[in-house]
Amino acid sequence: MAEGNDxxxxxxxxxxxxxxxxxxxxxxxxxxxxxxxxxxxHLFQPLLYQVATAALSPADIAEPIRxxxxxxxxxxxxxxxxxxxxxxxxxxxxxxxxxxxxxRLVIATGxxxxxxxxxxxxxxxxxxxxxxxxxxxxxARLLQAFEAAEVCDDAAxxxxxxxxxxxxxxxTGVEMAGSVAELARYTLSRDFxxxxxxxxxxxxxxxxxxxxxxxxxxxGAYAERALRDKGVQVxxxxxxxxxxxxxxxxxxxxxxxxxxxxxxxxxxxxAARWLGVEPAKGGRIAxxxxxxxxxxxxxxxxxxxxxxxxxDGxxxxxxxxxxxxxxxxxxxxxxxxxxxxxPVGPFRFRNRGNTAIVGRNAAVFDFGRRRLKGRLAWLLxxxxxxxxxxxxxxxxxxxxxxLWRWLTYQRGARLITREPPDAERP
Amino acid sequence: MAEGNDxxxxxxxxxxxxxxxxxxxxxxxxxxxxxxxxxxxHLFQPLLYQVATAALSPADIAEPIRxxxxxxxxxxxxxxxxxxxxxxxxxxxxxxxxxxxxxRLVIATGxxxxxxxxxxxxxxxxxxxxxxxxxxxxxARLLQAFEAAEVCDDAAxxxxxxxxxxxxxxxTGVEMAGSVAELARYTLSRDFxxxxxxxxxxxxxxxxxxxxxxxxxxxGAYAERALRDKGVQVxxxxxxxxxxxxxxxxxxxxxxxxxxxxxxxxxxxxAARWLGVEPAKGGRIAxxxxxxxxxxxxxxxxxxxxxxxxxDGxxxxxxxxxxxxxxxxxxxxxxxxxxxxxPVGPFRFRNRGNTAIVGRNAAVFDFGRRRLKGRLAWLLxxxxxxxxxxxxxxxxxxxxxxLWRWLTYQRGARLITREPPDAERP
Numbered sequence: 039m040a041e042g043n044d045x046x047x048x049x050x051x052x053x054x055x056x057x058x059x060x061x062x063x064x065x066x067x068x069x070x071x072x073x074x075x076x077x078x079x080h081l082f083q084p085l086l087y088q089v090a091t092a093a094l095s096p097a098d099i100a101e102p103i104r105x106x107x108x109x110x111x112x113x114x115x116x117x118x119x120x121x122x123x124x125x126x127x128x129x130x131x132x133x134x135x136x137x138x139x140x141x142r143l144v145i146a147t148g149x150x151x152x153x154x155x156x157x158x159x160x161x162x163x164x165x166x167x168x169x170x171x172x173x174x175x176x177x178a179r180l181l182q183a184f185e186a187a188e189v190c191d192d193a194a195x196x197x198x199x200x201x202x203x204x205x206x207x208x209x210t211g212v213e214m215a216g217s218v219a220e221l222a223r224y225t226l227s228r229d230f231x232x233x234x235x236x237x238x239x240x241x242x243x244x245x246x247x248x249x250x251x252x253x254x255x256x257x258g259a260y261a262e263r264a265l266r267d268k269g270v271q272v273x274x275x276x277x278x279x280x281x282x283x284x285x286x287x288x289x290x291x292x293x294x295x296x297x298x299x300x301x302x303x304x305x306x307x308x309a310a311r312w313l314g315v316e317p318a319k320g321g322r323i324a325x326x327x328x329x330x331x332x333x334x335x336x337x338x339x340x341x342x343x344x345x346x347x348x349x350d351g352x353x354x355x356x357x358x359x360x361x362x363x364x365x366x367x368x369x370x371x372x373x374x375x376x377x378x379x380x381p382v383g384p385f386r387f388r389n390r391g392n393t394a395i396v397g398r399n400a401a402v403f404d405f406g407r408r409r410l411k412g413r414l415a416w417l418l419x420x421x422x423x424x425x426x427x428x429x430x431x432x433x434x435x436x437x438x439x440x441l442w443r444w445l446t447y448q449r450g451a452r453l454i455t456r457e458p459p460d461a462e463r464p
Numbered sequence: 465m466a467e468g469n470d471x472x473x474x475x476x477x478x479x480x481x482x483x484x485x486x487x488x489x490x491x492x493x494x495x496x497x498x499x500x501x502x503x504x505x506h507l508f509q510p511l512l513y514q515v516a517t518a519a520l521s522p523a524d525i526a527e528p529i530r531x532x533x534x535x536x537x538x539x540x541x542x543x544x545x546x547x548x549x550x551x552x553x554x555x556x557x558x559x560x561x562x563x564x565x566x567x568r569l570v571i572a573t574g575x576x577x578x579x580x581x582x583x584x585x586x587x588x589x590x591x592x593x594x595x596x597x598x599x600x601x602x603x604a605r606l607l608q609a610f611e612a613a614e615v616c617d618d619a620a621x622x623x624x625x626x627x628x629x630x631x632x633x634x635x636t637g638v639e640m641a642g643s644v645a646e647l648a649r650y651t652l653s654r655d656f657x658x659x660x661x662x663x664x665x666x667x668x669x670x671x672x673x674x675x676x677x678x679x680x681x682x683x684g685a686y687a688e689r690a691l692r693d694k695g696v697q698v699x700x701x702x703x704x705x706x707x708x709x710x711x712x713x714x715x716x717x718x719x720x721x722x723x724x725x726x727x728x729x730x731x732x733x734x735a736a737r738w739l740g741v742e743p744a745k746g747g748r749i750a751x752x753x754x755x756x757x758x759x760x761x762x763x764x765x766x767x768x769x770x771x772x773x774x775x776d777g778x779x780x781x782x783x784x785x786x787x788x789x790x791x792x793x794x795x796x797x798x799x800x801x802x803x804x805x806x807p808v809g810p811f812r813f814r815n816r817g818n819t820a821i822v823g824r825n826a827a828v829f830d831f832g833r834r835r836l837k838g839r840l841a842w843l844l845x846x847x848x849x850x851x852x853x854x855x856x857x858x859x860x861x862x863x864x865x866x867l868w869r870w871l872t873y874q875r876g877a878r879l880i881t882r883e884p885p886d887a888e889r890p
Contacts, residue, residue: 096877096881098876104656108654170879174881189542431874451521452531453505453596
């Protein structure tokens with residue numbers, strides 16, 4: 039039982055970067071905290087593409103939320119699905135019928151992929167990359183496509199099987215396309231007898247005139263060159279019109295493909311609906327400078343599910359560092375406020391630098407005034423990502439695997455462990 | 465395309481210990497080899513219980529068959545389901561309609577769990593431990609049961625949720641029960657607020673008068689003591705009469721339980737049916753001393769799916785080392801025979817020692833005349849199992865994780881990544 043039954047109750051929904059940082063900042067405060075998440079683990083999403091491309095195992099980037107927070111005896115962790123919020127009665131409703139009363143509520147439920155209204159038709163053909171299940175499914179489709187191509191006697195069908203289309207030229211799409219290209223070119227190159235995996239076709243499709251639109255021009259141009267060097271065909275200004283079981287229609291032309299991955303747009307989790315507030319752009323919950331939700335006392339939102347404005351008046355980007363800083367700020371602010379001190383102050387984002395990796399020896403960093411690209415950026419990317427992992431064990435495991443991969447070009451998790459439904463098989 | 469289209473064709477069905485060893489022994493021979501397996505990976509089954517108990521990731525004990533064999537340019541790997549064998553036409557039939565012609569056929573398809581005729585009712589409640597999917601499912605049930613117990617207000621139901629029943633006191637059952645006990649006692653001990661995981665009940669149920677029946681008496685007695693020390697309740701001479709969704713009926717008494725694992729009996733894969741031969745005990749294919757199937761020229765069987773007799777006239781046990789030695793023997797023999805030399809000679813099993821692990825500091829080894837138990841056996845067990853892994857990367861990864869676990873008592877793969885079907889949820 040959490041200590042101090044008379045202490046104020048803080049409920050945090052979502053144990054991503056934002057929710058976890060908020061909980062940790064409340065770990066020593068005289069409050070009772072409950073962290074609710076539908077999974078039992080915190081997922082380090084920036085490396086999920088490496089699970090999807092057989093380089094890491096799910097457990098390398100996921101740690102039980104209980105374990106991360108177990109030292110804080112005032113924090114309770116609950117694996118449950120939230121179905122709504124009773125804002126009048128100040129309680130969170132769970133799928134199992136339970137109610138979690140709160141004095142302060144923090145919504146940190148992140149985002150899901152948006153298919154621009156085509157969820158029902160497109161998602162099953164081109165999954166996004168948000169969950170471990172997504173990553174495992176994409177990995178299975180990718181590897182299964184090479185297996186099927188190896189025994190396929192029809193040249194056109196074989197070409198289709200060896201074609202991967204990544205939709206969306208943001209960081210996730212770039213990382214995914216670069217990693218699939220290296221998988222085909224290096225890791226699989228000598229393992230087949232009939233097909234030549236290095237001839238696999240990887241397309242990156244972006245509707246805007248250039249990829250990495252949130253980065254400066256020169257970094258986007260560098261990433262495009264680096265992708266082409268790795269054998270990725272980059273199509274910019276190309277709008278996806280339809281996604282079907284056997285390929286993608288782009289600019290009126292069908293591109294036959296077996297593996298399709300979506301990274302083109304996100305929208306907020308449905309938390310705005312729980313609160314009964316009018317969602318802002320992308321389904322987000324508009325919040326005040328102190329991250330509170332207007333009109334709902336004691337309710338806060340942060341990270342991808344919130345629309346907070348930066349110093350320049352523009353909405354803050356949907357980045358892990360934004361969520362994390364907001365969580366730290368809100369947790370510390372609530373700790374102070376609930377101990378009788380000053381209320382939560384306005385949040386100010388400090389840009390730690392934006393990054394994307396193309397692959398071996400190629401990444402970009404944008405620090406605002408300074409920029410970095412190439413081998414040094416790649417090394418920095420690796421160091422930063424190892425360092426950001428949740429504990430020493432994960433850092434050790436990921437470092438060992440990256441060193442091994444760097445030396446051998448091999449990847450340790452080439453497992454097809456889930457049969458896609460019949461209709462979806464490449 | 466495999467080299468030498470006029471060379472004799474060897475088809476090996478199954479890439480377990482036996483099939484893989486056979487393929488590797490044929491890697492330099494003037495033959496064309498096709499290895500068929502329904503999975504794309506070779507699985508190191510002896511450590512599967514560690515995946516089921518959150519200690520290792522699937523990728524730590526599974527490696528793509530293509531990768532293992534890629535240096536042998538005369539070997540083709542095919543991921544496919546075998547549906548039958550045309551012994552008259554000398555071809556293996558695949559589910560996709562293809563036929564693989566052979567001059568020599570090696571059946572190495574292993575075994576599946578036998579529920580003594582209750583497969584339909586019992587298997588879904590108490591899965592066995594043969595596949596990665598099994599292990600992930602058991603891991604999810606185990607961890608989910610603790611999560612459910614944490615929020616359960618009913619004392620009897622909470623006790624049920626915290627009860628794990630392992631059925632079968634062979635090596636797999638002993639390993640599983642010991643590992644679950646250590647998971648509860650050490651790894652989870654401080655992560656919950658309402659329940660005390662160290663109070664979880666783990667039962668090992670064995671129908672025979674003692675556990676580890678294939679080991680000498682004193683080693684069985686030692687293992688039983690070691691299990692009790694770890695908090696496992698060992699029930700010998702106890703016959704499971706029924707397995708239901710919410711528990712097990714043993715000796716007329718219902719034991720309410722949330723997680724049930726089956727390790728009580730195996731039977732051969734259905735390969736005898738493919739060949740149209742009368743199966744021997746446990747569905748096995750009776751083979752001659754040279755591992756050939758009587759009456760079917762050019763057809764061989766080995767490992768768990770074959771019934772081969774030892775020097776003492778008794779059937780050889782279903783052990784990895786038997787399969788592996790048979791594979792090596794048959795592969796070398798076929799290489800010689802097909803190059804125009806002497807035919808495959810009789811197989812002779814050399815016992816390398818039989819082992820089972822109870823947990824930290826406790827294992828048993830039976831080398832025939834010599835025996836070993838306790839801490840030294842445990843250390844030897846760990847060294848032998850790391851050494852037997854398929855390549856340096858796996859050895860490195862498993863060693864790092866075991867050292868980490870040994871130092872911290874933590875386990876790195878506590879993920880609930882698959883929702884069990886509603887009816888099955890603890």
